[in-house]
Amino acid sequence: MSPPAFGAALTDAAAASLSATATASGTGRRRRWLRRYLLPAIGGAVIAAWLLAALLAPWITPYAPDTVNVAGRLAAPSLAHWLGTDELGRDVLTRIIYGARTSLTVGFSVVLIGSAAGTLVGAVAAYARGWAEEVLMRATDLMFCFPPIILAMAIAAALGIGTRNTVIAMLVVWWPKFARLARSLVLGQRSLEYVAAARTIGFPPSHILFRQILPNAVGPLVVLITLDLGNAILVFAGLSFLGLGVVPPTPEWGSMVSEGRELVSQWWVATFPGIAILTVVIGFNFVGDGLRDWLDPHARRR
Amino acid sequence: MPDGADIPKDAEPLLRVRDLRTWFFTDAGVVRAVDGVSFTLHRGETLGIVGESGSGKSVAAKSIMHLLEEPARIVAGSIRFRGREITALSEAELREIRGAEIAMVFQDPMTSLNPVLRISRQLIETMTAHDRFTSAAARARAASLLGRMGIAGPAQALDSWPHQFSGGMRQRVMLAMGFANEPSLILADEPTTALDVTIQAQILDLLRALNADLGTAVILISHDLGVIATICSRVLVMYAGEVVEEGRPEDLLTDPRHPYTWALLHAAPRLDGTAGDRRLATIEGQPPDARAWPEGCRFRARCPFAIDACAQHPELLPIDSHRSARCWVTQGGAALHPPAPRAAAGVAAAPQAAAPAPLLLVAGLVKHFPLPRENFLEQHRVLRAVDGVDLQVFPGETVGLVGESGCGKSTLARLVMRLEEPTAGRILFDGQDISHASQSAIRPLRRRMQMIFQDPYASLNPRMMVGEILAGPLRLHGLAHGAADARAQVGELLNLVGLPRESAARFPHEFSGGQRQRISIARALAVQPVFVVGDEPISALDVNIQAQIINLMIGLQERLNLTYLFIAHDLAVVRHISDRIVVLYLGRVVETAPAAALFRQPLHPYTVSLISAVPTLDASASKRRIVLGGEVPSPLNPPSGCHFRTRCPAAAARCAAEAPVLAEVAAGHRVACHFPGALATA
Amino acid sequence: MLRYIASRLVIAAAMVLLATLIIFLIANTVPGDPVLTQLGDIAANNPAIVEAYRHKWGLDLPMGERYWVFLRGLAHGDLGISISSQRPVIDDIAQYAPATIELSTVAFMLSLIFGLPLGVLAAMKRDSWIDHVARVLSLTGVSAPTFWLAFIMLAVFYGWLGWAPGPGQIGGDQFPPPVVTGFMLIDAPLAGQWATFRDALAHLVLPSIVLASATMGLITRTTRAAMLEALSQDYIRVARAKGLRRHAIMLRHALPNALLPVVTLGGLAYAQLLTGTVLTETIFSWPGLGRYTFQSAEILDFPAIMGVTLVVAIVYVIVNLLVDVSYALLDPRVMRR
16 A cells, blocks of 8 residues: 555654644744733732732821811822822722722622522532422522612612621622522532442432532632622622712722712712722633633633 | 445545544644555445544544644645545635535534524535525425435424434434535444444445445444444554554454454454353553554554564555555464463353342332423423333342333433332342332442443542542441551552552543543442442443453452343343343333343344344344334333334234233243244344 | 413513512511601601501501502502602602613613624634633623713713713703603604704713623623534534535524523623613713612612612513523424424
């Protein structure tokens, strides 16, 4: 069939073409790496900066967050007040940095507690099947009848204003999406043979669900948690903007925008807190989006 | 069947592939999937390409159509099709060839049709895309094409959606698309692998008839030599990215001249095999890594015939006018003589008479699954997965359970293991009724009954190290005293299944399919069971790995005195491993007999046609093939009376009215048929 | 099909009933006493007034009976009396709803018109500059706080550049057309006030862009992911092997499959829009439900908040019903078997 000399010649050609493509794919790989990790890296850096700022607020802020200075009210950005002052003469930069404490705390507590509760409900529903699943998932469906911020608003209004009550209101509307995701993940894992194997060995359901299935469902949950941290901060800012978030003197981004919303010529009062929200939320979204791509078998080609 | 040898050699071939190299440029290195493949195909010829997964056979086929996606690239070689060089064509020129002059049929008909488009649209666009037909002409032709492919009521079928069709029907639609533009070449990539054996026989028959009637050349890619032998006049055997042997199937099957072909032949259990040593001839090890093919002959490391010359890479050289091989050993024209047989292992005990009390007794077992309703205004529909099964398994024996998909064999296994609770009937394990026992009541029994699963990629928890996977059962059942003891026992278990002790510290994804199946077996054996259910434990594996696992299971049975309930759809495998065989059809047992008796004299028409449908490796066999028509009815709505009557060539009026009972016709041979023996192959 | 819709309708009705129960429970079992919040401070300190109030509104009845009374009231459209406007809440909602429906419909259209093609394009030209632009654009869209975006847009395009009209549904120099449907874009042409119609359109531009930004981001991301998922399927490879053109493969084979998850998203996207109106309308002085809700929230007008919540929940159930039905129409696997 194919004479040896013919094959050998082509092998040389192939080797030459290989080394050419290898160098080409070397730079291609660098560019691919950049494309894949640039946005998540930016997001991670932004979040890290905000966390650090929140943590070190008393030491890095030039003023106290609630020092009223009526004489210096509505001062434009200057060297003394980098981001200007608000209607009561408080330093906007200082209040933004202190505001990060509130936003990040609320964001993390709502999402971490909400995701834990939702995951538990969804996972138990999916593993138990039968009537327990019916009851739990119908309750979840019911919560989906309300747009989250509207229901949170109703609950917050009923409970009264205050950070703690707002967090409770948000938690009520937060768990269902995690319940749905956890249920579908556990259902997917449940049909795999390693679960049947664990059952034939005789492991009790709690061991199978929590020690074997859930560790395999963690990836998509972490993606949703990351994306949701931004979302929770956004919703909380929205509720604060509506006056349902924090009690007034507390520095909070949403309420700061609300205070400045009529002050078009003193644009800095509303603009900078909004940018603060935008950067934090976009940071979480960049990281979450990158995580999702990284976990997605289709996106993660080679 | 057109014979390639009859075509004059000087005619311009339809397809000439020369030293094709298709490589994948991955981040982990260059995978040389196809690395030097040459062959020629004449008009109307049927060529088979056989090889195990990773041999490059599928990539070679895709290269012919240039259907490659990044990071795959054809780095060298030439593909001349009807005088045109495929590798030099632009995307637009390739498009004119694809689907018009070369068509391809893929492996999985369930995912190959677009679920949201009607059959008619998908079939018609194939024709209109190449401007050979107006849409009116294409529509008219579509119906006749479906009819030609053996679809009843083609006009109605055109208006259907893909999900309304079974796998076999969908593959017929795919064939209709393939032949729509009267191409001169059809590439069929494992077209029957996803189908049941009786449906496979239908599709192969159809493909052969189409080749004969239309003169379309066929390249059939398969891992199954038997499938290829039923259709093809010439076979290429691929190993490690290159062709290692080429020749007529009858030559390859009787007198292979490459050790790999020899290994493929001997690793597969045969329907016509003689009862002797229960172990299959296997070759050691795994195929080499495609990122760094070994120097010299790529098969050398696993070759039982290797000689010094094998350190040099051999070329594919002709042996006689019809065949060539890439092997130094057979270069001189010598046949391959099997190495001295290994010391015969203990002959399997004949357990039938020995054991009076069954270890497992299943009586009148029924499992009905209520399907979730589309909406609550509808009737609850019930899937009759298992519909009244009696079964006994005696200590020390192996009972094989065969049937096509939907026959309920896997559900039966899950019922026996009490992963499911039966709807009716009784399951007695060692005299203890476990039909409705609670999970905690069964837990102590789980030490004595274990299961091996089908999918080696899903049956091991990917987040647990092998050591944890094996130590878990030990700890749960209090079999390990302390961490050191558990570690020692895990090491012993790994050795028992032929894996090194160091495997304990690795994760499942670091192992190949066959190695994972060994881990799965070790897990089942950790609790020292007496009874093991194997739910298609070798179906997902390549033939040589299958043989390794079968040998392992037989060896373990002899050493540990295990009792097996072995489920499979492959008749040859079941015949090889089982003492007794139970044939299931639509949730009921149709026949049960000692393995040899069942194959010598099958009595139920279904068993007869099932055995007849298996493509054999025996090239000289001239047995009459019975190809069953139609599809397996849905277990949602099984036929009245005998479930098999709708496909049975011997059915009579009585079969619809009255369900036959399982009656003993000879010692240990029971059959559920009103007319046993009415259908025979002889 | 009819049977499917009927069963969906029954489920939707059950959902609405359960939603009323939730609203009732929030209104009646939360720690804060609704009587005290609804009466003024002075009145709340007078036991006789409180008692009379409780009796008048049936608050002294047992819970079950109170729920029944509440339901009976609902059946007659009784959502209570707004504290601030002193009118039935249902009348307030009827008055403000059209402006919100108008705004959210336009915003929904905008986000579909731009989001869908952008998502499809990003998937088709994956890892190209357009994919990256789409990614940054959509992630920024979902990350920007709506109320802040509204402020910035108004400050820049009205306050600074003067390109867009100011807040409100129509300018101060326009007379509102006589109310027929309540929808400005319908009533103005009906009355022949074409200048008013043009002015109303101009006023819609900024708020609808603000409202659409987040929804568009959501639609773009989902469409892209769904397209990539569809493109990885076996039937796409089959379509290539048939020799179909690239755009035929994309639009005829991949897109119909990719649309299914996008349709499912419809409900979520609509919820996002409703949320957005609450935060946007105030800044644009848009006379809709969103601003009404904001004003009610500011002064804790409890009956108004509950009324809006209930109405929104009902709308939301209906939207999800439509989503289910259109999914069933698009995916042959749901009903034809």
